[in-house]
Amino acid sequence: MEGKIILLVIIGTIGVMLMAFSVVFFVLLYRRKVLENELEMQSIKTKHQEEMLSATLKSQEEERNRLGTELHDGVGAMLSSIKLNLQVANKKNDVSQLKPVLGHLDETITQVRNISHQMMPIILKKYGIKRAIEDLFGKTTNSSLSLSITNWVDPPLDESQALMLYRIVQELVNNSLKHADASVVELSIRKEKSKIIISYVDNGKGFPENVLQNSDGIGLLNVKNRAQTIGAKPIFYNEEKGGAKVDLELEASID
Structure with a gap:
């Protein structure tokens, strides 16, 4: 009898130890899965940040190239022409040769102002x-595209x-012009409780589904990256009903 009791105790002890080992094993397995998920999420986040950085750098490089081209082909060519005319006027000692120089100077000043703008x-x-946005809309509005501000609450932003924000709106306008075949664009900035909602909507053909799902278009990545810098x-x-819409949610405390 005593031997059976000892045997039962041994079996019970082994059973408890097996249960304990099982619990420890499953806890370790669960923690490993959690760690793997965290690492995967971190990898996805890092990849996303890399994509946004890459898109920003590409956009900046394109902007530099465009400005470089305008300076070289536009302003540079005009300054060369002015120099040539001045040299001719100096050789001939003819003041009348200065008239086209003044015209070229006016054009150069206008182009430099445009680049600066x-x-x-x-x-x-x-x-x-x-x-600034009204000015952008005024310069963009043409026979095929109408842009307007329907509501405005000043967003709490520094310079x-x-x-x-101006660059974001500019990017969205370019998208409406180049890709959306839109005829109407509306921008509104309104307050909802503790948030400022900036809404941009056009009546074009909308975002392509693959771009919308992944938000991987260069224009959308530029918008996302710039929005992040203003905490939006x-x-x-x-x-x-058709058309693309972009909402930017910005934390604000405006009376």
Whole structure:
């Protein structure tokens, strides 16, 4: 009898130890799975950040190349022409030769102002983001595209953040012009509780589904990256009635 009791105790002890080992094993397995998931999420996040950085660098490089081309082919050519005309006028000692030089100078000044405006709109610096966007819309509006502001609450942004918002709107306008076949664009900035909602909508053909699902288009990545710098969360979607819509949610405390 005593031997059976000892045997039962031994079997029970072994059973408890097996259960303990099983619990420890499953806890370790669960922690390993959690760690693998965290590493996978971190990898996805890192890849996303790399894609955004790559898109930003590509956009900046394209901007530099474009400005370089404009300076070389536009301003550079005009300055060379002015120099040549001045040399001719100097050799001939003929003041009348200076007339075309003045015309070239006016063109050069206009082009330099245009390039400067693209880099940092003077109107943004002097009059603020609303006037700058109105100016952008006024210069973009043509017979095929109408742009308007339907509602406006001043977003709490400093000058550098306002420039980022201006670039976001500029990027979206370019998308509406180049890819959306839109005829109407509307921008609104409104307050909802503790958030400022910046909404951009056009009546074009909307975002392609693959681009919308992955948000991997260069334009969308530029918008996402710039939105991040002003603490805004971008949401991209297509409207049921047609057209693309982008909402930027910005934390704000505006009375």
